[in-house]
Amino acid sequence: MARKPESFTDMFTRLGQDLKMPRVDIDAVLDHHRKNLEALQKSASAATSGASTLMSRQGQMLQELLHEISDVAQTLRSSGSSQEIMSKQADFARRSFEAAVKNAGETADIMRKSGGESLDILRTRMRESLEEIRNSYEKRK
Template identity: 35%
Template sequence: MTDKSSYNDMLRKFGTDLGLPKLNVDDLMQAQKKNLEALTQSAKVAAQGAQAVAQKQREVMEAGLREAATLAREYKPLKVRENITLQSEFARKMFEIAVKGAQESASTARQSTTEAVKIIQDRMKESFEEFRASVRPNKPT
């Protein structure tokens, strides 16, 4: 049975004979650490975007409830014409609130998603360059 060092020597010689490039393991480990940091930063941006969208939806709900309360206060039994006018105005305001809220939520979600993806894209570019720089041709001895 052959000991561990002879297997390592045998593999090292095999790699040298094939002309495989040498890798700087420390540089690769540092690159992976940066990759994880970029993923963390991207996730934070996405989470902040989700929180902002939830806040926009809450604001839309609050505005809708305010309008409903106003309608209820102004409602007059047995005055059909005025009530129809109030209900029509309520429906128009609710539609405007919903459309505005949807536009703002979509814009916020798009912005946070774009930022999160850009963080990952930039890190991938950097990582590729770091990997290229860490690979050195193996010169047979």
């Protein structure tokens, strides 16, 4: 009877046994990498959620700005004196500046929160990963 050819995995396993190398727990390695991928997915989801929130809020800000521009254009048409028009333009410029500062702060807060959540997920997984590695070395001792 012809002997079945040995697979590469079997040859590698036999070599490790012959050299008396420590066994590698493949299930533990796969579980470790699965957890890493899950953490990356959660981090990406947090970042995507933040980007979606940011885009939605910026759309709202744009709508508010367009509405205010429309209102100002209507009031300028109905204004009579040049002094009244200049006063309304100055008021519009002041309100626009205040809104821009407020909106920039709000946008920065959304981005900071989103980035912070994403980084916290990765930091937590890194700590867990280091703990898993430390525990595996302690088991070998």
